[in-house]
Amino acid sequence: MAAAEIRFHDRLNDLLPPPRRGRALAHEVSRRAAIKDVIESLGVPHTEVDAILVDGLSVGFEHILAGGERVDVYPWPIAPREARHLRPVPPACPRFVLDAHLGRLARYLRLLGFDCRYRNDIGDAELAAIAEQEDRVVLTRDRPLLKRKRIQLAHLVRHEDPWRQVEEVCDEFDLYPAFAPFTRCTRCNGRLARVEKAAVAHRLEPLTRRYVEAFLECQDCGQLFWHGSHVSRMDALVERLRRRGLSRQRP
Template sequence: MLLTFRGDTLDLLRRTPDANGTIIYPLSRRASIKDIFEGLGLPHTEVSRIILSRQEQTFEKIVLNGEHYEIHPLTSAMPPTMASTLRPIPLASYSFLVDINVGRLAGLLRIAGIDTEAVEPESTDSNTVQRAIDEKRILLTRNRDILKQRRLVFGRLVRSENPDDQLREIVDLYRLQNRLLPFTRCIACNGLLNEVPKDAIIDRLLPLTKKYYTLFSQCAACGKIYWRGSHHDRMTDKLEKIFGYKP
């Protein structure tokens, strides 16, 4: 049996393919195509299409000797909001669940205005996957094993190690550039921010904040207060460097 891997799926393989991205796989047991390529190191969440004789296949396809499969990567051309053979029930919107191994990414996505929840430190892999399913979120992680759980439909093995690069990676992959609403979500809890009169929260402000700032917003969920101080300016500069964002 032959498997030809396309795009960045090649980067995740534990076995070196030939110059065409093809691996000769000696089939010795009954197995699904998902079991085969996950055994080679590639989580099923990273695959957008499985092609056999020009026909798209599902993860459950039982492989046979003599077959030649093409394994295609996730790309921005096949968003999770679009139905496909591998994912017939698409997501209604873009929202994410960020694992603790890419924890800083959660804050950056929230700053960019993307609906993002964070995995609790005590959460098991099983509970994390179930939460992603229940809340219809895309799981972002650097843990390959959690992405191999069969019931998980939407996920991404984050390639980058640097948080800023991770943010760029996710925004580019899911084409979120036109969905960004910077400074509309709470960095701490993901709640939505609403403008609030200074008089309504003045007793919670430090003296210098009272003196120098007039515009404030407050998280509708946790009550955290925000204003356009030095941190806001640094985050604006960061978003400008990554996306060209200008307020």
């Protein structure tokens, strides 16, 4: 039985058990197997892979391994220049769909102006269907979900802390130039629009009605937003992210 020698490069090693990181892995090929299936059997979803070289030649996920080959697997963006890129190019302002465990990340991304589909009861099959039908980027911490063939563009979120997750996703997709804060409802994802105070005065608490003049209203769910102490905190967080984006552009 012949074995293929497989080496995962750079951050793909994060997805391997510690003893298997940073070294060539011998994988026995007992039958003709698509390289996608072999890579995923070792714990790396295809959505994390940008290029594959087999004995120095660039191949696609459909390539069949017979055994005896040397395989190098690269993530975006460090693939060799001559390699065929397997990861779709994300749009400048991507739309997302998030799994049921990433509610706070969804709210942060909506705050920044990004279109995020999210429900806390969404199932894997529905999430994959939404991603395919609406050309959305999947964000998840569920590795098996990303092995579904209909999911093409996704990111396996590494961090557990929601704010670190925001930074991670902004870095991964270079979202900084596309920020449009306070244009989406953090509760339902609807668009926000300015509304006259007189039109919503009956919905306000007495102190809000007295001291606040400018309001935004969600065009879908009707939620009202106005500048308060929480908005000042969010302004500071957005500015912190903008500085992070600028620092990444410097040589």
